[in-house]
Amino acid sequence: MVQPPIRNHADSVTVLDRREGPGGEVVLRRRGEHFEIIENGCFLMDTADGRSERLLVQAALDALAAERPSVLIGGLGVGFSLAYAAAEPRWGRIVVVERERAVIDWHRAGPLAAFSAGALDDPRVAVLHTDLLACLAADGERFDALCLDIDNGPDWTVTDANSGLYGPDGLAALHRRLNPGGVLAIWSARPSPAFERALSAAGFADVRTVEIPVARGVPDAVHLARRG
Structure with a gap:
């Protein structure tokens, strides 16, 4: 059950819900007309600008030649990637993996719900309430694309x-869960040349980074790679 709103007059933030989940405390709050998800005090994402989350999905699709390709989206978040x-x-087939029950409930x-735009009811969509690392480690379905947005990037995890997802074992698991020619796309709050090198070392091909300018600071980034 969503808790009654708690207003913080000091910074004009309204806390809409606060829960304990497998990753610690997860909070949904409203700032003006936008919503934010905070985990363990770390800002994850908000509804102000979904360009990079949409590009995460579009860049993977553009790199695929398969008809009706399948995609696993790691992290439901505010719903931009799934809705797109x-x-x-x-x-x-569209599979979404989300470990926080609170996020699914929201x-x-x-x-x-307005931001996922009814996508959870799409017959192509399945939502799995589980941890992404555990899901990838298990033997299971392969996908044509893996679109992951569970952290602020390989160098800034929640x-x-x-x-572990961005180290050798995690990248090997991602490689195994892709069909030949499949595309890996990982969102990051900043480009990571070190992660590009790690992708190449893990056997991925066509490694590149797409940068998305933001209003302030370093650009967002989508790291792309292909299973050869």
Whole structure:
């Protein structure tokens, strides 16, 4: 159940819900007309600008030749990536992995439903309530694209455990879960040349980074690579 709003008059922020999840405390709050997700005091994302989250999905699709390709989206977040994928008829199966039950609830019957735009009801879409690292480590379905947005990037993880995703074992698991020729796309709050080198070392081909300018600071980035 969503808790009653708590208003912080000092910075004009309204806390809409606060829960404990597998990654610690996760908070949904409203700042003006926008919503924000905070985990363990770390800002994850908001609804102010979804350009880079949409590019995450579009760049993967543009790199694929398969008809009706399948995609796994790591992290439901504020719903921009899922909504964009569901609006594209070229995608076939769309699987979303989200470890925080609160985030799923906020989309099913909460204020974030407007941003996922009914995509959770699309017959192509399946939402898995599980940890992405555990999901990838298990033997399972392969995909034509993996679009991951669970951290602020390879160099800025939300939890220490997530760092394993970007190391040799995690990249090997990602490689295994792609079909031959499949595309890996990872969102980052800043470009990471070191991660580009790690992708190449893990056997990925066509490694590149697309930068997305932002209003202030370093650009957002989408790291792209292909399973040869």
